[in-house]
Each structure stands twice: as C-alpha cells, then as structure tokens.
Amino acid sequence: MSTEDILSRPQPPPDERVAYGVDANQFLEVRLPNTKAPHPVLLNIHGGYWRAEYSLTHAGYLCEAFRAAGLATFNTEYRRIGNPGGGWPGSFEDIRSAYRFLQQEHARFQLDLEKLVVMGHSAGGQLAL
Numbered sequence: 001m002s003t004e005d006i007l008s009r010p011q012p013p014p015d016e017r018v019a020y021g022v023d024a025n026q027f028l029e030v031r032l033p034n035t036k037a038p039h040p041v042l043l044n045i046h047g048g049y050w051r052a053e054y055s056l057t058h059a060g061y062l063c064e065a066f067r068a069a070g071l072a073t074f075n076t077e078y079r080r081i082g083n084p085g086g087g088w089p090g091s092f093e094d095i096r097s098a099y100r101f102l103q104q105e106h107a108r109f110q111l112d113l114e115k116l117v118v119m120g121h122s123a124g125g126q127l128a129l
Helices: 003-008 056-068 090-109 123-128
Strands: 016-019 027-031 039-045 072-077 111-120
Touching (some): 039 056, 090 123
Antiparallel strands (some): 027 072
C-alpha cells in the first residue's frame, strides 16, 4: 500500500464516532478491541501540516492495527488552520478536551487509564508532547 493509497482509500470504519466538543471537528473515532476489559488505551493525534485539508482519515489504518493488538484506540480530530478556532491555541485546547473526555468517560468504554498512551504523527506529535 502506498502513501497515496492511505490518503485516498476508505479507512477501516470505527466502532463509533463521539463528540468531545461542539465544533464539527471535535470528535474521536473509537475502536474497541475484542479482548477482556479493561482495555489499554491509545489516544492518537493525526498530522497534516496543521492544515484543515488533512483529516484523521489517514490514521485509521494505524488505529485499526493497534486495535488488533488489543488497544482501545481514540483517533482524534481537532480544529486546524483553515477551521474557525484552529491553530494556536485552539488546536491545543481541542487535544486537552479530548484527553479530558477520556478521563470522564473511561467507564463507558471500559478503559484502563493506568495504561494510556498519547501519540501523534507530525503536527499531531507536537500536540502529543
């Protein structure tokens, strides 16, 4: 599979899409493993040059692989440059809100917050730090 394939092919579907804010770009794609709960957790933050034209779609394959390895994955969409409120500090605030959502809703998804990893790619890596 090439880079272009990842950007153009439909990603594996999530189990659920949940909002952590009121903006259309404030949501998490949830993928839960078929393992005994509570589940270890991955909060993934996609990259894309901080720009609105790049969404979380390309990270769906990665999140699916982590789900297959037994992690509950939360692929995070957030406001980016080109979206109202995107950029500094809005993008950072969105990630904080997504993290707080996991803290508040962990029982709903049967998450083990003692085994939580936050990771990101490119711009998402900066936000994860």
